[in-house]
Amino acid sequence: MFLVNRRGEQILGQPSYRSLADLPQAPELVAIVVRAAGFEAALDESLRAGARAIVAITAGLGEKDAAGLALQKAFADRVRAAGALLVGPNCLGIADTAAELDLTWDQFRPGPVGLISQSGNLGLELAQLGHDAGLGFSRFISVGNQADVDCAECLRALIDHAPTRAIAVYVEDFGDGREFASIAESATAAGKPVVLLTIGATHASARVAQSHTGALVSDSIAVDAACLASGMYRVETPQQMIDLLQVVLAPHQPSGRRVAIAGDGGGHVALAADRLIARGLLVDGFSDRLSASLAGILPPTATTGNPVDIAGAGEEDVFNFERVVRLMAQSGEADSILLTGYFGGYSEQSEDYRRLELEVAAALTRATHDTGRFLAVHSMYPKSPTSQQLRRDGVPIYGDIDAAALALGQRANRIANPPLGVPPLPTAIHPPTPFATDYFGTRQLLAEAGIPFAEARPAESEESTIAAAGAIGYPVVLKALGAAHKSDAGGVRLAISGEAQLKDAFREMHARLHPTIFSVEKEAALASGIELLIGVKRDRSFGPVALVGLGGISAELFRDVAVALSPVTVEQGLALIASLRGSALLLGHRGRPRLDIDAAARMLSALSRLAAARPEIAEVEINPLLVLERGVLGLDARLVHQSTDT
Amino acid sequence: MFLVNRRGEQILGQPSYRSLADLPQAPELVAIVVRAAGFEAALDESLRAGARAIVAITAGLGEKDAAGLALQKAFADRVRAAGALLVGPNCLGIADTAAELDLTWDQFRPGPVGLISQSGNLGLELAQLGHDAGLGFSRFISVGNQADVDCAECLRALIDHAPTRAIAVYVEDFGDGREFASIAESATAAGKPVVLLTIGATHASARVAQSHTGALVSDSIAVDAACLASGMYRVETPQQMIDLLQVVLAPHQPSGRRVAIAGDGGGHVALAADRLIARGLLVDGFSDRLSASLAGILPPTATTGNPVDIAGAGEEDVFNFERVVRLMAQSGEADSILLTGYFGGYSEQSEDYRRLELEVAAALTRATHDTGRFLAVHSMYPKSPTSQQLRRDGVPIYGDIDAAALALGQRANRIANPPLGVPPLPTAIHPPTPFATDYFGTRQLLAEAGIPFAEARPAESEESTIAAAGAIGYPVVLKALGAAHKSDAGGVRLAISGEAQLKDAFREMHARLHPTIFSVEKEAALASGIELLIGVKRDRSFGPVALVGLGGISAELFRDVAVALSPVTVEQGLALIASLRGSALLLGHRGRPRLDIDAAARMLSALSRLAAARPEIAEVEINPLLVLERGVLGLDARLVHQSTDT
Numbered sequence A, B: 001m002f003l004v005n006r007r008g009e010q011i012l013g014q015p016s017y018r019s020l021a022d023l024p025q026a027p028e029l030v031a032i033v034v035r036a037a038g039f040e041a042a043l044d045e046s047l048r049a050g051a052r053a054i055v056a057i058t059a060g061l062g063e064k065d066a067a068g069l070a071l072q073k074a075f076a077d078r079v080r081a082a083g084a085l086l087v088g089p090n091c092l093g094i095a096d097t098a099a100e101l102d103l104t105w106d107q108f109r110p111g112p113v114g115l116i117s118q119s120g121n122l123g124l125e126l127a128q129l130g131h132d133a134g135l136g137f138s139r140f141i142s143v144g145n146q147a148d149v150d151c152a153e154c155l156r157a158l159i160d161h162a163p164t165r166a167i168a169v170y171v172e173d174f175g176d177g178r179e180f181a182s183i184a185e186s187a188t189a190a191g192k193p194v195v196l197l198t199i200g201a202t203h204a205s206a207r208v209a210q211s212h213t214g215a216l217v218s219d220s221i222a223v224d225a226a227c228l229a230s231g232m233y234r235v236e237t238p239q240q241m242i243d244l245l246q247v248v249l250a251p252h253q254p255s256g257r258r259v260a261i262a263g264d265g266g267g268h269v270a271l272a273a274d275r276l277i278a279r280g281l282l283v284d285g286f287s288d289r290l291s292a293s294l295a296g297i298l299p300p301t302a303t304t305g306n307p308v309d310i311a312g313a314g315e316e317d318v319f320n321f322e323r324v325v326r327l328m329a330q331s332g333e334a335d336s337i338l339l340t341g342y343f344g345g346y347s348e349q350s351e352d353y354r355r356l357e358l359e360v361a362a363a364l365t366r367a368t369h370d371t372g373r374f375l376a377v378h379s380m381y382p383k384s385p386t387s388q389q390l391r392r393d394g395v396p397i398y399g400d401i402d403a404a405a406l407a408l409g410q411r412a413n414r415i416a417n418p419p420l421g422v423p424p425l426p427t428a429i430h431p432p433t434p435f436a437t438d439y440f441g442t443r444q445l446l447a448e449a450g451i452p453f454a455e456a457r458p459a460e461s462e463e464s465t466i467a468a469a470g471a472i473g474y475p476v477v478l479k480a481l482g483a484a485h486k487s488d489a490g491g492v493r494l495a496i497s498g499e500a501q502l503k504d505a506f507r508e509m510h511a512r513l514h515p516t517i518f519s520v521e522k523e524a525a526l527a528s529g530i531e532l533l534i535g536v537k538r539d540r541s542f543g544p545v546a547l548v549g550l551g552g553i554s555a556e557l558f559r560d561v562a563v564a565l566s567p568v569t570v571e572q573g574l575a576l577i578a579s580l581r582g583s584a585l586l587l588g589h590r591g592r593p594r595l596d597i598d599a600a601a602r603m604l605s606a607l608s609r610l611a612a613a614r615p616e617i618a619e620v621e622i623n624p625l626l627v628l629e630r631g632v633l634g635l636d637a638r639l640v641h642q643s644t645d646t
Helices: A036-048 A066-081 A120-132 A151-159 A177-189 A212-216 A219-230 A238-248 A266-278 A288-297 A319-331 A351-371 A385-392 A401-416 A439-448 A462-472 A499-513 A553-557 A570-578 A581-585 A597-613 B036-048 B066-081 B120-132 B151-159 B177-189 B212-216 B219-230 B238-248 B266-278 B288-297 B319-331 B351-371 B385-392 B401-416 B439-448 B462-472 B499-513 B553-557 B570-578 B581-585 B597-613
Strands: A029-032 A053-056 A085-087 A094-096 A110-117 A137-142 A166-170 A194-197 A233-235 A259-263 A336-341 A374-379 A456-459 A476-480 A492-496 A518-522 A530-539 A543-550 A561-565 A617-627 A632-634 A637-641 B029-032 B053-056 B085-087 B094-096 B110-117 B137-142 B166-170 B194-197 B233-235 B259-263 B336-341 B374-379 B456-459 B476-480 B492-496 B518-522 B530-539 B543-550 B561-565 B617-627 B632-634 B637-641
Touching: A029 A036, A036 A053, A036 A066, A066 A085, A110 A120, A110 A151, A120 A137, A120 A166, A120 A238, A120 B266, A137 A151, A151 A166, A151 A177, A166 A238, A177 A194, A177 A219, A194 A219, A194 A238, A212 A530, A212 A543, A212 A553, A212 A617, A219 A233, A219 A530, A219 A543, A219 A561, A233 A238, A233 A401, A238 A374, A238 A401, A238 B401, A259 A266, A259 A319, A266 A336, A266 A401, A266 B120, A288 A319, A319 A336, A319 A351, A336 A401, A351 A374, A351 A385, A374 A385, A374 A401, A401 B238, A439 A456, A439 A597, A439 A617, A439 A637, A456 A462, A462 A476, A462 A499, A462 A518, A476 A499, A492 A499, A530 A597, A543 A553, A543 A570, A543 A597, A553 B581, A561 A570, A570 A597, A581 B553, A597 A617, A597 A632, B029 B036, B036 B053, B036 B066, B066 B085, B110 B120, B110 B151, B120 B137, B120 B166, B120 B238, B137 B151, B151 B166, B151 B177, B166 B238, B177 B194, B177 B219, B194 B219, B194 B238, B212 B530, B212 B543, B212 B553, B212 B617, B219 B233, B219 B530, B219 B543, B219 B561, B233 B238, B233 B401, B238 B374, B238 B401, B259 B266, B259 B319, B266 B336, B266 B401, B288 B319, B319 B336, B319 B351, B336 B401, B351 B374, B351 B385, B374 B385, B374 B401, B439 B456, B439 B597, B439 B617, B439 B637, B456 B462, B462 B476, B462 B499, B462 B518, B476 B499, B492 B499, B530 B597, B543 B553, B543 B570, B543 B597, B561 B570, B570 B597, B597 B617, B597 B632
Parallel strands: A029 A053, A053 A085, A110 A137, A110 A166, A166 A194, A194 A233, A259 A336, A336 A374, B029 B053, B053 B085, B110 B137, B110 B166, B166 B194, B194 B233, B259 B336, B336 B374
Antiparallel strands: A094 A137, A456 A518, A476 A492, A476 A518, A530 A543, A530 A617, A543 A561, A617 A632, A617 A637, B094 B137, B456 B518, B476 B492, B476 B518, B530 B543, B530 B617, B543 B561, B617 B632, B617 B637
């Protein structure tokens, strides 16, 4: 390592060179730590000196305007032309603990976590929280403005990096999000779970949406779809990231949602059960056999169902904690074991107790290895010697019971919902065959994709409206097309049963809305079906995202929607529909008939394939899609062309 | 203080007496720390010696069976007969830091929090978490089995206890919950916020419910109603309790939901904004004036909207943190200020930085006092000297941004929803005037309370059914009453338009369901209204709890319901209806007419008053209550009498 400083002074007792040109050999990597104004000169000097990699630890280098972005691009181009790499600018450095390379503010301790962060300070926070939880890092890359090396590239490099066993990513700008998701899918498949922290979870998409689908598929929802596809875990805070990393790095993983709980004290075990259930886990009662086994070693005041309150038995004999955990782990009645409350605190009481509790902790670790069961511990004493020993042995330890519940719930949820896979985008139709994006053009395009619609005819005059209705047969629906084509604006009149009523409706809508054209449509048997909303929106990072929700208020007021990267298969479509909270309505709720969700899933799949093959479609939706006992029927459609996108 | 030990040995270097009878004077308070078998003798000895208060630190003393409960009651009776008090048994002790009384396992440091806990270990966990957050305790009472002194009594005693400024309660068994809520309301009114932790949040009520209301008003929902009435804050974990206590004890309180955020780094401020918004707070943009003021002191790379990223200005001059906070606090554009990220970490870098950052922290505290604004800090360094100084000065400090967001969100939510008040129960009608609890009896009782119902006539035979429909006028609804009176079971047939259809319906339902009696009812104009579910359930602790939700799937599948202790006023009823996520449907959603929610609120109030005055009503509900543009119409009713309660 050489230090370079233009005054050539000693730095922390080490000699320095006045310039890179003075170095006795070509530098492999140069970390440039200068003010923005001096960056270009330092960069050029580094490349001239033969540097293969540049780490640009600078601030204020052009991230706010077009000129700055152009400058960064120029720097990156210059680096690439020289056959080198650039990390940053505006990054906080990199570390590789196995290689003993540390160009960061903090000291990263060695360990299994590969950390990629677009924010330097968040990277430091994660490092500290990780160290508190006993987690070390294999690599840390502060990617800064990603002028050359980006998050996706770093992620890819960690897949084959042996010391890395799990990957933590903080990213604000995904670039090509679908490519990012594909790499994350590969990492997951290689047994390296990826935990993602990003921002914008509560912000609506900035662009003004022109369809319900457009409004419902926010940037954040698109990230959810990418996680569902790739197997990435999404967290909301740095602490949650560390909490979850503890789980996924544990030597034995849960295989389902069932948790067995034990602790010394009714309050702690009851609270634990509450939080686990709230986070989607199951705390089912034990068999009589297991309860009897537990009762055999515990005092009569203990409760031996699930959760188990050992009721003072820990104070009688600290080894009772291990006996209870081992019985639960051996039983096969739980996928995970949670010990909660006081355990971990004996080691802070006296030297004798410390020795004893450390022995018990070692026995607990053995119990998990012997049975292959996942064990997590919530302790009132998360920093005690016992807790530290458990942590070193790979047992996740939490000071907050809800943190344990949330992390375990996320892991169990992923087991129940394995990654869907990041679907390749079909080759775009090129040159795109043109189609009319008006209402009838959209219906035709969708009908060609196999989606049935209620019979409809265009009409401009009162006479042609009446003729259309006569040909279709009453009852009919009259829609005023154009800007006013919205039921909210009174542009749709349902249940028109005869000519007189049709005339009235035509005249009233004509006078009020001045549409250029009307659509006369066959009225569907609404009462015999349930309305779905299906749609696809092209996200700027993740490409086409398919959405399904119940029509009416559920999608909008309760945000009860399911999303997936397009195209989706029929099977995936079925799973998405089934995942809606309101899906009971379709599946034969309270004596109603079961509706044709297979047909609905086929339509969602067809719509998603159509939109995926035509990049010119910004948004497309069928709302409502009436699901009947047999088949489905599109009752309205809307399409936003990329070129008309605002 | 005297020590008593039957062997008369020295204890921790102090002499002890062989028995209470040997004491040189009557003991004011006796802490009995013996095994269960020796408790009775020790109790009797204490009372004989003249003890005025007994603290029973025992375990395994009869909490699991009837015999044990009877024994406890006998002990309590004996204590009361002697004019003394008993805390416990099975408690972990008490502490009063002002009086320097500490009969607990842990050392409680003095401070403003009065802590009442039904679980000893949870009390200890709260003590530790509180100490970590710089919070001390005025009193700690481990109430144990509450044989004599109960949580409510302890709560009442803290209202006038000067050193206590906020009250933390962990309770499993509320006893008379309404009385408990009333005392909490008084404490809140006296300026002592009450923060409640309880269990059972995820468990359905054990009793099998006989109505939708019964199923929806779980024990936990009843606690929510008590919190809404009394102003208690409800938390889910010990950590959340401490997090929230920090907020409510801060010297200046927020007056609304608007938060101004500042930090050094875009990632931290964006994450903070996400979490705050997710927890119900507002992060609105600043005025041009405020942004310009901020821009005047920050580098050009800073973002000066909301959130504010000072973009390295902290490293340039640590006082920039204070300047930014002061400008935001002075602006009047935010109710709370949140500083997030790196601040707090300078004090760990060097002696110079420590001195500087501590000065800045003192200036921050002055800024909150000068402006009267609430300030919270999320710091990557929650235990640094600076963070500790801020904590001592009453500024809430969090290591987890979501913990800060949740606590502040709860406080802001309470400000927006001041306590409804715990309503006194009306004098019960005594002796209760009998009423028929069958369908027509229930309708009559409710009609007398002012609730209009669709016209209905009982009918037993096909002939009387036809006659009833003729008198009412088609279309009609036919209901098979009795056990099968459920639409799920096919016991309700809608939209019967003529005699032939009625006959078919009668015969089919008669053959299938064998009802003893039918109801023939006028079909209501369902399409012109929205269906609500209104009901009241008598909770075993909190008495009658009123519930309102949208009919159909919203209440059931999305748990979109609002609850309040009965009786509720019309105004409260309106607020409950407006608080439903689905309330938009009633208020003129997407061009629909606004419906008569005033009438709906009057009906909810009437139903709640009726049920509150008649303790013999276990559950009563009107489902659906059709809300029209003018007025409402009950379409079905159900009542469960206490005596028929399972």
